[in-house]
Amino acid sequence: MLGENWVDSLLTDQLGGDTFIFGGIRGLNGFGLGVGITSKAREKITHASPGSFFWGGALNCSYLVDRTKGIITVFMFQRTPFDLPAELSALERLAIDALTADDIE
Numbered sequence: 159m160l161g162e163n164w165v166d167s168l169l170t171d172q173l174g175g176d177t178f179i180f181g182g183i184r185g186l187n188g189f190g191l192g193v194g195i196t197s198k199a200r201e202k203i204t205h206a207s208p209g210s211f212f213w214g215g216a217l218n219c220s221y222l223v224d225r226t227k228g229i230i231t232v233f234m235f236q237r238t239p240f241d242l243p244a245e246l247s248a249l250e251r252l253a254i255d256a257l258t259a260d261d262i263e
Contacts, residue, residue: 169211171195187212196222204250205258220246229257 171188186203188195196210206212207226214220218235231253233246 168192169195169209171197196224203247205254206250214240214246216240218246220250222250224254227254227258229254 168191170190172190173188186200187197190211193211193213196204196206196208196212198208200206201208204222206222206224206229209226210222210224212220212222216238218233218237218240220231220233222229222231224230231250233249
């Protein structure tokens with residue numbers, strides 16, 4: 159079993175203040191060792207907590223783990239090319255908002 163400190167090191171942003179460019183667009187997320195890391199700027203779009211981690215596959219499948227809110231989302235599309243980032247962000251936001259609504263017990 160992996161220790162919590164070791165897992166936390168995998169989920170720490172390795173880019174620092176730098177960013178990456180994907181498809182000519184400057185990214186809003188950081189990157190740990192093998193996963194994307196939600197930044198403060200990206201939190202405004204998906205409502206995931208900063209430090210949440212995520213990844214996606216070539217056919218538009220995606221997952222996000224928000225340890226602060228205790229939420230895991232998984233979206234499975236089987237579609238090429240990888241062209242659904244706006245839709246995935248909207249689905250993540252809807253799911254997180256629904257699962258964190260005050261009236262859910």
